[in-house]
Amino acid sequence: MMLQARLEEAISHMGWVRIPEIIHHHAEEAAAQNISYLEFLDKLLQEEIKAKRDRFIRMKTRLAHLPYHKTLEQFDFSFQPSIDERRIRDLATLRFVQQQENLILLGPPGVGKTHLSVALALEAIKQGFTVYFTTAHDLVQTLQIAHQNNSIKQKMRVFIKPNVLIIDEIGYRKMDETAAHFFFQIISERYESGSIILTSNKSYGSWGEIFGDAVLATAILDRLLHHSHTINIKGESYRIKEKKKAGFFRTESIDDKTE
Template sequence: MIGIQERLQDAFQQFGWTRIPEILHHHAEEAAKHNLSYLEFLDKLLQEELAAKWERYICTRTQLANLPYHKTLEQFDFSFQSSIDERRIRDLATLRFIEHQENLIFLGPPGVGKTHLAVALALEAIKQRYTVYFTTAHDLVQTLQQADQNHTIKQKMRVFTKPHLLIIDEIGYRKMEESAAHFFFQIISERYEKGSIILTSNKSYGSWGEIFGDPVLATAILDRLLHHSTTINIKGESYRIKEKKKAGFFRPEENDRKPE
């Protein structure tokens, strides 16, 4: 005859429960010690299992999102970048822009926190059960060009069109070839009024004709991208240079010092 332990383990496995088997005996001893009711005992077990399930969900969704690192809004130094309105960013973190299929564009020089803010908002979106995918502009066009050569372009396009939120990082660091620019336009067109995009760029909109090698195509991209969007312009010093200065890597040269 199968014992109760075996039956419980079998039930846990069928339900897909992983946390309860780890804590069952401890909580059973605590329940007996503190004279908890059956319902209180059951509630404690189920709440821990639900919490563990939620952690697994967040971990899995974060991995699938392809984020370059894990940085939150709480880790962002708003005092260093005074050009950023913290209240505006906090408002964006309510994710109404995703609910309304709107876009968000961060513009500014390298190192000012554009990608950090994009990742932080992505993590907030994952917590709200939105699907997210992160890519650099370079990786996006490389992936689509390779897929086009392998005749798998339709399948790859879905990677970039299906998520609720697509993050395209580092627009403007490399000029796009003609085919790459048209693939980029296709992504923007497919997502227009259907899904949100967060985009970061070190170039002002006036320079996008150079990025895409075609002012007409750049205008068409901007027309769709900016129709329902918010632009955040960030001005200031690079965080990375700030940290190097703290560490003493940037010191005035002997010849640059003023005579005493």
């Protein structure tokens, strides 16, 4: 009992949480299979390290505010032949994050832009990078409220500090002058110091309309595109595909067309 108490005290002192759950099982296994002391200790420590890493990933994933959990393995590349799978797999190595480069995913709604950005975010978290996800609409709202509350400097840090900032759905709503100015500040502060993954349903030529100022849009694009990768996705919406499968869309027959 004295040894048990000393072990529990030592485990508690070290802050271990997985070892207390497995130590007796591994001790019995070691005795039954004549496992060496070093192998027994190695098994315990490896389990503790894995548990610590899993907790870290869960915490970082929660702090990233991802809209859902979707991986590259869940992405249907066969449905979007315009996407070069090898290029996406190469991006998943996260070299572009290590080099503070940006990734812009362009295409119509529903083609998988957000799915890809979330999948890359999960890979980044696994590799120890910090990530923050926001939609363009939420980003603008957050900054406008912070501006009114005189807390804009603190709030800007939320978007400037992470290794990877994901801004989803640029182009669905036009920004006013103040919002466009803050957006430019974020892009400028992150220039060559952090990566941005950005999704948009608008081509670069239409960004002057988004920001209400062609000169400002050019300045934003100049910084975004200097060190960047652009993926143009062309194809049908996944959501429409699923609706078709469920029978919500009826294909016109020849008779329908001639009536």
